[in-house]
Amino acid sequence: MTKFTITPWEVKGNIDYDKVIREFGVSKIDENLLKKLEKHTKKLHPFLKRNIFFAHRDLEFALQEHEKGNLFMYTGCGPSGPIHMGHYMVWSFTKWLQEALDVELWFQFTDDEKFLFKDMSYEEIQKWLYENMLDIIAIGFDPKKTHFLIDTKHASLLYPEAVKVAKKLTFSTVKGAFGFTNETNVGSIFYTAMQAAPCFLPSVIKGKKMACLIPHAIDQDPHFRVTRDVIPKLGFYKPASIQCRFLPGLGGISEDGKLSSSTGQAIYLTDDEKTVKNKINKYAFSGGQTTIEEHRKHGGNPDVDVSYQWLTFFEEDDKKLEKIYHDYKSGKLLSGELKMILIEKLNALLKDHQKKREKAKSMVDKYIYHG
């Protein structure tokens, strides 16, 4: 039996995503829904075809509202460390979806959350806020349609809306949803109301009731489950969501369900070529045999090999990916060679990203919402 934990602050164990769908009460993204989505987006992102974005809430409703020009997107970043590939994949998909749907995106930086939940100083969080903004800008969001909301900086916009949510949420409710205790700090207890605010803030700003679509990793679902119960009482639509699996940790999916910065085994967007090479070679769990002879004879197991799993996220070419799968399984491709394919893929991606990240330094103000 698999055991796993998923909360917004902890993800561990070998995740059974079918069980997640049942327990969280979300819906599977099926072929039928993918076809409907494709009508709006023209193409399907590999993450959709590969079932990486695998679950949703009210996606059909969001598409109906998109039809009427009444949809915006919302996602977020909790700034408490460098951005890793697990974040990158969610946001690169978000960028694709925003462009495909041609809608506004509200990007919330939850600096209050990270300060309240982590043993880090306010100043450290502010440093990471700036660093993280650079990475997000480098992903290439359209500054004309993308608005950064920083919880502390934009509190005059967010807090008045958050208190409207908070008034309808009791301690019992958040205790149940997030596993809080009497020793939880009062900022953390309040916080989910701040994360709820961007679900309807654009409706408040534009003076019309709009639908909201949130791409996010499945661990954030408890926040929006609570939000969905509350905000119809305030006269707004329940936010829709499109939810993804976690990028496996380098240490292997059997030990670590989510790529966590705290393990020290993540690939960061600021890592240089050598670091990426060393990390993959040293940490990426291999599905290969112990000797070359054995590997040639029995082949590797791509289904547990982390390098292969990562390529399902970052190699967009289906045919290339299929070839790698079979070559590895047959023993034609060695573990070291497979790792090298991933290393080259990541380093090409990161080289490009880091160039854009330098340029982002002069662009921050363009993204910050100025009302």
Place this chain on the structure above:
Amino acid sequence: MTKFTITPWEVKGNIDYDKVIREFGVSKIDENLLKKLEKHTKKLHPFLKRNIFFAHRDLEFALQEHEKGNLFMYTGCGPSGPIHMGHYMVWSFTKWLQEALDVELWFQFTDDEKFLFKDMSYEEIQKWLYENMLDIIAIGFDPKKTHFLIDTKHASLLYPEAVKVAKKLTFSTVKGAFGFTNETNVGSIFYTAMQAAPCFLPSVIKGKKMACLIPHAIDQDPHFRVTRDVIPKLGFYKPASIQCRFLPGLGGISEDGKLSSSTGQAIYLTDDEKTVKNKINKYAFSGGQTTIEEHRKHGGNPDVDVSYQWLTFFEEDDKKLEKIYHDYKSGKLLSGELKMILIEKLNALLKDHQKKREKAKSMVDKYIYHG
């Protein structure tokens, strides 16, 4: 045995102020301290001589810092209805003290608190916010030295400081201090952190550790007790306070410890002459005898007579007040006559106030803090 309840949201019963001092752990303002205070203020306000401002925390420390030019004042208003005489007395004293000490005053409008704790809409609270600002401006604070902070409007200033407080406050602590339950809403649970922020926000803005003195009615003490425990951990001074009794309710001090708007028996700063006259005549509890004959013979009891009690707040002339006391006690002054003295006193005060309140309508922006 007297029974009473004092929390920031409920005051009832016949209050034994000596018991309050013991239970709240505040200190009595004694003759010695009054002399020290007088050195700073030159004169003593009647509320000090008459023991209306009767208790304090760290007032001596505040005076030491005042000596060094390192003191500011902070007080607040929760906008949820019209301003009554009980509010007025605290703020007219606050104005006097600010002028006497020649210091800056930060005036917080806790529109979030009133929205979270009361069964009122956000819009109603915003209406009262505006109305209450007019009354406070009319009291005559110096706009150059007085800064209005509105919790929702100034959240970008207050919320980042409030989360620093909130991180150090558990649900257990606020539960104990304010009597919260699991069914309390999460905004109310967080709120005390917003009320703590102005105790050190001026220190943050000015970049130096300053002392804070808060004039307030004793019911607000639980907020600042919690604040005093937390903010030294953030590197700031514990706020000092100077605390007053409640203006008795018109219905009599034995039934109602605090003048509450909700009883419908309060005098509002916007009441016209006739309304004041009718309210005092109808509701003000009398210490007189049932017939004129009895009254002339036995005299009245000024110690329970609400009109007389109110005059101890609003008649500044000690000699006049003494004469009224003795004339009433001897039976020379009838209850109706005593009521008329109060009615005339209040109406003169309100006529002047209401004129200033009209002028205040063009001055609001001068008072709102613009950073």
